[in-house]
Amino acid sequence: MERLRAMKTPFLLLFLIFMALSCFREQPTQIDGALTLTLYVKFEDRFLNSIPVTIKTYDYNSISFGGVTDSCGAVFFEDIPWAEYLTTIKSTAIVASVLDSNAMDTVTVIASTLITPTETSINENIIIDTIYTIASGAQPGLKINELYTVKVSVICDQFIELYNSSEDTVYLDGMLFVRIYIMLEWPSSIFQFPGEPLIGREYPVPPGAFVVVAKDAMDHTNIPNFPLPESVDLSHADWEFKNSMDYGDYDNPDVPNLDNIEVGCRTDFGIGLSTDVILITDGSDVNYLDGIAIESVIDGVEYATSSTHIKDIEKEVDRGFGGIGLTKWSGQSLERVAVGFDSNNSTVDFVIIDHPTPGYQHE
Amino acid sequence: MSSCSIVLVHKLSLGTKSKDKWGHRMKKNVIKIFLISGILVFFSNLSGYENPLFPDIVIEEPFSSTIRTPMNLYQISVNPALFKNSYQEDFVYYRANSIDRINFFRRVYDPKRQRDYQLFFYTHKILDKKSTLAAAVRYNRADQYDVYRSLEKNFYNNYFSYIDTTKGNVKYDGPQLWFLYNYSLTNNLLLGFEIDYGIERSLKDVYTKCETVIRNLDLKFGAAFNSNNGNVVTGAFARYFSYEGQYNAVKELQDAFVRTYFGYHVFRDENPRSLNRKNDHKEGYEFGAQLARKNILVDGLGVQLSGSYGTRYTKITVGSTTIPGDRGYWVRDGFRIFGAVFYQPVTSNFMFQLFYEYKDFYDWARSGEYDVVTIENDEIMHRFGSVLYLPLMNKVGISSGFEMENIRSDYHEYIVKFDYKGNRINWNRFIDVKISLDQITNVHGKACTGKIEPYFYWNTEKMDIISFQYGFDRLFVFGTLGLDFNYEIWEPDGADMNIETFGLSVSYWK
Numbered sequence: 001m002e003r004l005r006a007m008k009t010p011f012l013l014l015f016l017i018f019m020a021l022s023c024f025r026e027q028p029t030q031i032d033g034a035l036t037l038t039l040y041v042k043f044e045d046r047f048l049n050s051i052p053v054t055i056k057t058y059d060y061n062s063i064s065f066g067g068v069t070d071s072c073g074a075v076f077f078e079d080i081p082w083a084e085y086l087t088t089i090k091s092t093a094i095v096a097s098v099l100d101s102n103a104m105d106t107v108t109v110i111a112s113t114l115i116t117p118t119e120t121s122i123n124e125n126i127i128i129d130t131i132y133t134i135a136s137g138a139q140p141g142l143k144i145n146e147l148y149t150v151k152v153s154v155i156c157d158q159f160i161e162l163y164n165s166s167e168d169t170v171y172l173d174g175m176l177f178v179r180i181y182i183m184l185e186w187p188s189s190i191f192q193f194p195g196e197p198l199i200g201r202e203y204p205v206p207p208g209a210f211v212v213v214a215k216d217a218m219d220h221t222n223i224p225n226f227p228l229p230e231s232v233d234l235s236h237a238d239w240e241f242k243n244s245m246d247y248g249d250y251d252n253p254d255v256p257n258l259d260n261i262e263v264g265c266r267t268d269f270g271i272g273l274s275t276d277v278i279l280i281t282d283g284s285d286v287n288y289l290d291g292i293a294i295e296s297v298i299d300g301v302e303y304a305t306s307s308t309h310i311k312d313i314e315k316e317v318d319r320g321f322g323g324i325g326l327t328k329w330s331g332q333s334l335e336r337v338a339v340g341f342d343s344n345n346s347t348v349d350f351v352i353i354d355h356p357t358p359g360y361q362h363e
Numbered sequence: 364m365s366s367c368s369i370v371l372v373h374k375l376s377l378g379t380k381s382k383d384k385w386g387h388r389m390k391k392n393v394i395k396i397f398l399i400s401g402i403l404v405f406f407s408n409l410s411g412y413e414n415p416l417f418p419d420i421v422i423e424e425p426f427s428s429t430i431r432t433p434m435n436l437y438q439i440s441v442n443p444a445l446f447k448n449s450y451q452e453d454f455v456y457y458r459a460n461s462i463d464r465i466n467f468f469r470r471v472y473d474p475k476r477q478r479d480y481q482l483f484f485y486t487h488k489i490l491d492k493k494s495t496l497a498a499a500v501r502y503n504r505a506d507q508y509d510v511y512r513s514l515e516k517n518f519y520n521n522y523f524s525y526i527d528t529t530k531g532n533v534k535y536d537g538p539q540l541w542f543l544y545n546y547s548l549t550n551n552l553l554l555g556f557e558i559d560y561g562i563e564r565s566l567k568d569v570y571t572k573c574e575t576v577i578r579n580l581d582l583k584f585g586a587a588f589n590s591n592n593g594n595v596v597t598g599a600f601a602r603y604f605s606y607e608g609q610y611n612a613v614k615e616l617q618d619a620f621v622r623t624y625f626g627y628h629v630f631r632d633e634n635p636r637s638l639n640r641k642n643d644h645k646e647g648y649e650f651g652a653q654l655a656r657k658n659i660l661v662d663g664l665g666v667q668l669s670g671s672y673g674t675r676y677t678k679i680t681v682g683s684t685t686i687p688g689d690r691g692y693w694v695r696d697g698f699r700i701f702g703a704v705f706y707q708p709v710t711s712n713f714m715f716q717l718f719y720e721y722k723d724f725y726d727w728a729r730s731g732e733y734d735v736v737t738i739e740n741d742e743i744m745h746r747f748g749s750v751l752y753l754p755l756m757n758k759v760g761i762s763s764g765f766e767m768e769n770i771r772s773d774y775h776e777y778i779v780k781f782d783y784k785g786n787r788i789n790w791n792r793f794i795d796v797k798i799s800l801d802q803i804t805n806v807h808g809k810a811c812t813g814k815i816e817p818y819f820y821w822n823t824e825k826m827d828i829i830s831f832q833y834g835f836d837r838l839f840v841f842g843t844l845g846l847d848f849n850y851e852i853w854e855p856d857g858a859d860m861n862i863e864t865f866g867l868s869v870s871y872w873k
Contacts, residue, residue, distance in 0.1 A: 025676055025694045027727050032737045032777035059732075060778060081778045083734040122734055154616055191602040265808050273636070305634055328618050 030125055035117070037077040037085070040069075040130045043093055043109050047073025051091045055115070057083035058325030064339045078108050084123070084307060086116045086349060088335055109133035110337050112348040114307060114324065134343055140166040142205065142299045143342050144280060146335040148356040149271050150328050154249075157220035157231045158271045159358055160278060162211040165340025169207065173200025174283035177213070177241070177258060178268050178292055180300075182312050185291035190272040191258040193231065197283030198272065213239040215268060217252035230331050232356050239267035240303055248265055261286060273328045275304040276306065277313045301346050320347030331355060335362055371851040384597055391842070413520075414581060414604040416647055417722060418674045422647075430762045430795065431752050433665075433705040433716045440669040440701075442600035443555030444585035447495045447545040452485055455842075458483040460868035467860035470820060471597075472518035472526065474533075475509035487543075495545040503563070504536040514610055514621070514641075516565070519820055522693050522728050523679040524624045525610055525641045527571040537563035537577075542597040550590065553598075557583040571619045577608045587653075596655045601648070602673070608643035611684075623681050623690055625728070626776040627737050627820055632688075635680050640684050647675030647695075654752045659690040663708035672698040679731075689731035693738065697724025714752040721745055740772040758799045772818070787816040791828065803838035823855040829834070834868075842873030 037055065041048045041310040051076045056064035060083060067075040089111040094104050121127045145163035160177070164170050171356040173195025181188040182350055195202045206213055214237035221231050235252065242257035243249050245266045251257065271278065279300040282350070294316060302313045303323030311321060323334050324347075333356035336342070336349050353362045420439050435449035436442070461480045469475065483505070487497035505516075510533055513525040539561035546554050559581040567573040578788030587598030612619040625631070633639055651671030659665060674696035678686035705716035721744070728738035748766025755761065767790040774783040791813025799805050809832040814823045834847030849866030 025692070025729075027694070028729055028734045028736050030735045031739075032730055032733075032735045033780055034376060034735075034777070059631060060625070061632065063779070079780075082730060082735050084732075119734070327632060329620070 002156075028353060031121055033081050035077075035080050036084050036126045037080060038089065038126065038128045039075050039077075040112070040128075041073050041075065041133060042130055043095060043107075043133045043135075046095070048093050048109065049073055051075075051089060051093065051109070053089055053131070055080075055085040055087050056325075057081070059083035061282055063292050064072065069293030072222075078184055082117055085300050086120065087111065087113045087115055087131055089131060093133075097199055107135045108338060109135060112347075112351060114230055115345060116307070133163060134348075140340065141230060141282065142166070142170045142298050142340075143336070143340050144299050145210065145340060145361070146333060146357065147271075147278060147301060147303060148333040148358070149276065149303070150178070150273050150326055150330055152329060152331040153225070153226075153228055155223065155231065156216045156268065157228075157230065157234065158215045159232070159234055159237065159356070160213045160234055160271070161335075161358055162205065162213065162280065163340045163361075164205045164207055164209050164211075165336070165338075165342070166206050169180075169199050169204045171195070172203040173197065173210070175298070176261075176279075176281045176283050176286070176296075177269060178281060178288075178293075179272075180277035180313055181202040181278060182247060183291075184294060184297075184314060184317070187288050187292055190260065190262045190286075190288050191238070191243075191269045192283060193258050194256070194260050197286075210359045211239065212237040213258065214240065214255070215241050215271065216250040216266075217255040218250060230355075232358060234358065237358070243268055250355070262288065274323070274326055275306075275309065275312075276319075277302045279313075279317070286348060299342070301334075301350070303346065303350070319345040322346035323352065326352055333357065372558045377538075391814065393624075414606050414645060414647065414675070416581060416649065416673050416724065417671065419722065420701055422739055426431040429711065430764070431714060431760060432752055433703070433707060433714060433750075434718075436596060436598075436669070436733075438668055439667060439703065439754060440598065440600065440651060440654055440671075441557075441583060441602070442587060442598045442651065443543050443545065443557035443583050444553045444598050445596070446487075446497065446543055446555055446557075447489075447547065447553060447655070448587070448589070448596060450495070450497070451489070453488045454486065454872070456872040458868060458870045459865065460604045462864060462866040462872075464860050464862065464864045468823075468855050468862055470519065470822065470857050472511060472513035472515070472524075474507035477508070478506045480504040480506075485534075493547040495543075497541075497543040499539075499541040501539045501541075502536070503539065504534070507533045507535070508826060510567070514571075516568070516573075516575075518624075519627075519818075521643075521691055522624075522626055523643075523677075523682070524622070525612070526622050526630075527573065527612055528620050528868035529567075529569050529571055531567045531569035532567050533562055533567045533573075535575075536564040537561060539579075551589050553587040553589065553821070555583070555585045555600075558586075567852070570611045570613070570615045571621070572615075572804045574611045574613070575608065576611075577606070579607075579769050580605050594656060594658050597653065599650075599652045600671075601650050602649050604645075604649075604675075606643070606645035608641075608645075610641040610643070610819070612639040612641075613637065619680070623679075625691070625778055626781070629777055629778045633688075636683065638684055639682060640687060641681045643677065644678045645675060645681055647673060649673030654828035661708075664706050665704070667703045667705075668701070670698065670700045672696075674796050687848060691731040691737065693728035695724055697722065699723075707814055710772065712752070712754040714762075715749070717747070717749045719745075719747045721723070721798065735777075737776070737778050739773075739775045739777075743771045745769045756872070759796045761794065763792070766790065774819075783819050785816075785818065787818075789813070805837075806833070806835040808833040818830050823858060825856045827854045827856075828852070829854075830864075836870070842871055845870040845872075 012087040025150045041051050049069050049071050051069045054066050069075045093109045111131045146161035147161050172193045174197030175193045177191045178187045179189035197212050214234040217234050217237040217240040219233040219235040221229050222283050240255040242251050243260040249268050280298050281296040285296040296320045300317035302318045302321040304321050333353050334350050337351045437445040437449040443708050460481050464477045466473050482502040483497040489495050511530045514525045518524045541559045544556040563577045565575045581604040583602045612621050619639045621633045621639045622630045649671050653669040655667040657665035665840035678692040679690045681690050682688040699722045701717040701720045707714040710786045723743045726740040727736050730737050748767035750764040752762040770787045772785040793811040795809040797807040811830045813828040830851035833848045836845035847868045851864040853862040
C-alpha cells in the first residue's frame with residue numbers, strides 16, 4: 001500500500017506539469033511579412049506580358065504593391081504581409097484578332113480578383129494564382145456605372161450614375177430604381193422616372209452618355225453654415241430622387257424628379273452607406289408586392305464592405321458584390337473599373353475610388 | 364523601472380528586542396514603518412487593473428519613511444504561505460492620497476495631465492496560533508485630461524491598442540478587494556491563499572464616447588516549510604490571473620471610427636459602426652519556489668532566493684458587438700530569479716542588503732486570421748542594487764540605496780518590417796533621513812536622482828529623474844497620523860519640456 005502511494009506521487013507531478021504545459025500556446029512556424037505572391041495573367045488562352053498589376057489590402061492601413069508581368073505572364077510580389085488582397089488590372093494588350101488570325105488587335109483588358117490565403121499556402125509561405133482578364137465593354141447596355149453611398153457627413157450627398165455603354169439610344173421613361181432588402185421578392189424602396197415604361201421616348205440617353213441621379217441635387221460642398229469641401233456638387237445633376245409625400249425632402253426646381261411609387265412610403269430613396277443592392281429595371285413590373293420580376297431588371301449592383309458578406313440578391317442579377325474595404329463617411333466612391341464595363345460580377349467590375357466622379361469616369 | 368524606487372530584501376524576523384523604553388518606542392516605530400513599506404509593496408503588486416506576468420519587485424513609496432529593514436520573503440516571492448512569517452502583529456492602516464502628473468513632455472497618445480485619487484484601507488489580524496487573515500479595500504480614481512485619440516488607459520502597454528479620432532477627458536474609477544488567509548497545518552508547514560479582485564469602469568467625455576468595463580482577478584495558492592529553528596524557509600506557489608476588458612466606442616449621429624494598432628506602426632481601420640467594441644481577454648499562470656536561510660556563519664547574515672516561471676495569453680477581438688472580428692493574440696512567457704543577501708545584526712539597527720534580479724521573457728503575437736507571427740520581442744533584464752541603513756544616536760536614521768538595471772530588447776514587427784534592438788541602462792540612487800523630534804513625532808525627507816533610457820516610442824534617448832519627498836507623523840491617543848508631500852520631475856534629453864508629478868498623502872495607522 002505504501003509503495004502504491006509512493007508511485008502515485010510522480011504521476012501526480014506529471015499530471016500537474018502536463019496541466020501547466022497545456023496552458024501554453026503553440027507558436028506558429030511562419031512569420032508575417034514573408035509571403036510570396038505569384039500571379040499569372042491570362043487573356044482567353046494566352047499569358048500576357050508587360051501588364052501592370054496592382055494588389056491592395058484593406059486588412060491594414062493602405063498597404064499596396066505594384067508589379068509588371070514578365071515574358072511568361074507572371075508577376076511576383078515578395079515579402080508581403082499575410083492578408084487578403086484585391087488584385088486589379090486595367091491595361092491594353094495586343095492580342096490576335098478574332099476576325100483575322102494574321103492581324104493583331106489592341107484591346108483593353110480588365111480584372112479584379114480577391115486573393116484569399118488558405119492554410120495550405122501558409123505552410124508553404126507562397127500563393128500562386130492565375131488572374132483571368134476580360135476585354136472591357138462586355139455586355140453593353142444601360143449600366144449603373146457609379147454608386148456614391150458612403151458620404152462624408154450626415155448630409156444626403158449620395159448619387160447613382162448611369163452610363164449607356166451600348167451603341168443605341170436608350171430611354172429612361174418609366175424605369176424604376178429599386179432598393180432590395182433581401183432578394184428580388186423583397187424590395188424596400190421604389191422610385192420611378194416619369195413617362196411610359198418600354199414605349200416612352202421622352203427621356204433619351206445617347207450612346208456613351210452619363211446620367212447622374214442625385215438623392216438631393218444641391219451643391220453639398222457649399223451648404224450655408226455647413227460647408228463640406230470634400231463632398232460633391234450635385235446641383236447640376238440630371239435627375240433627383242424626390243418623394244412627393246415627404247414634404248421635408250429637398251427639391252431642386254431645376255432638376256427633374258423621380259418619385260416614389262411605394263404606397264405609404266414617406267421617405268427619400270434609401271441608399272445603404274456600406275451595404276445594399278440597387279437595381280434599375282425597365283418599369284414593366286410595377287407590382288412590387290410580389291417582388292420584382294427578374295426579366296425586368298436592366299442592371300443590378302450589390303455592394304458590401306466585408307468580404308464575408310452573404311449575398312442579398314440572385315446571382316443572375318449580380319454574381320458577386322463590390323465595395324470590399326469601402327469605409328463609411330470616407331467620401332470614397334464605387335465605380336466600374338472601366339466605363340460601362342460589366343461582366344455581371346460586381347466583385348470584378350467595380351473598384352473603390354477616393355473621390356466621387358459624377359458625370360465622368362475616373363482615370 | 365520605476366523611478367527612484369528601491370528593492371528591499373526581508374529578514375525573516377521583525378527586528379531586535381530593546382530593553383529600554385525609548386528603544387521600545389523606536390522598535391514599535393520600526394515595525395509600523397516596515398509594515399507601511401510592506402503594504403505599499405503589496406499594492407504596487409496588487410495590480411488592480413493590470414495583471415503583469417511578473418509583478419515588479421519594487422517599493423513604490425512616494426510618502427514612505429526611512430527604509431530600515433530588508434524586504435521579506437513574501438514580498439519578493441508573492442507566496443501567500445509566507446505571509447504569516449513576515450507579519451506578526453495586528454495592524455490597521457488607512458490612507459487617502461492624490462497624485463497630479465503633468466506631462467508637458469508626452470508621447471502622442473499620453474494624456475496631457477493625469478490626476479489619481481485613492482482611498483485605501485488595510486488590516487491584518489492574527490486570528491489564533493494557526494491562522495492569519497489580511498484584507499484590504501481600495502477605491503481608485505484616475506482622471507486623464509486631453510487624451511489624444513487613445514481609448515486605452517495606456518496605449519503603449521499593449522500590442523493591440525484601440526484609438527478613435529477625438530481628443531477628450533477620461534475618468535476611470537472602481538473598487539478593489541484583497542484577501543489573504545494563512546494557516547499553519549503543522550509547526551513546520553504553512554499554507555496560504557490570496558485573492559485580488561478589482562473592477563473598473565471609465566467614460567470618455569466626448570463623442571466618440573468610449574465606455575470601458577474591466578474585471579480583474581488574481582488567485583494565489585502557496586505552501587511553505589519552516590525548519591524547527593526558523594533559520595531555513597522554503598516554499599512554492601501557483602498563481603492564476605485573468606483580465607476581462609471591454610471597450611464600447613459609441614458615436615452620436617455618425618458612426619464611430621476606430622482603429623486597431625498591431626504593435627506601434629501598423630494599424631487597421633475598423634468598419635465604422637454606431638457601436639464598435641474591443642474585447643480584451645487575458646489569462647495566465649505563474650509557478651514559483653523560494654528558499655531562504657538566515658544566521659549563516661554569523662548572526663544576522665541571510666540569503667534569499669526566489670524563482671518563478673509563467674505564461675500569459677491575451678486575445679483581442681474588435682468590431683461588431685454580435686460577431687466581433689478576430690484581431691489576434693499574443694503570448695508572453697518567461698522566468699525570473701531574484702536573489703538577495705542581507706546583514707542585520709541582532710544587536711544593532713544597522714542593515715545592509717544586496718540584491719540581484721534576472722528576468723527573461725519572450726513575447727510573440729499571432730495574426731487574427733492567419734497562423735503567422737506578427738510581433739516578436741525577446742527581453743532580458745539584469746538588475747542589481749543595495750540598501751544601507753545607518754542609525755545615529757537613536758534619533759536619526761539614514762538609509763541610502765542604489766540600483767541599476769540593464770535591459771536588452773530584441774523587438775520585431777513583421778507585418779511591415781520594423782526592428783528594434785536596445786541595450787538600455789537605467790539607474791537610480793537615493794538618500795533618506797528620518798529624525799525623531801520627540802517620542803511621538805517624526806519628520807523625514809528623501810532625495811533621489813536617476814536616469815533612464817526609455818524605449819524607442821518615447822522618442823528621446825534618455826531622461827534624468829529627480830524627486831523629493833518629505834513629511835511627518837505624530838502619535839495620538841487614537842493612533843498615528845502622517846502627512847507626506849512628493850515632487851518628481853523627469854527631464855527628457857534634448858527637449859524643452861518635462862514631466863512633473865506632485866503628490867499629497869494623509870495616512871492613519873495603529
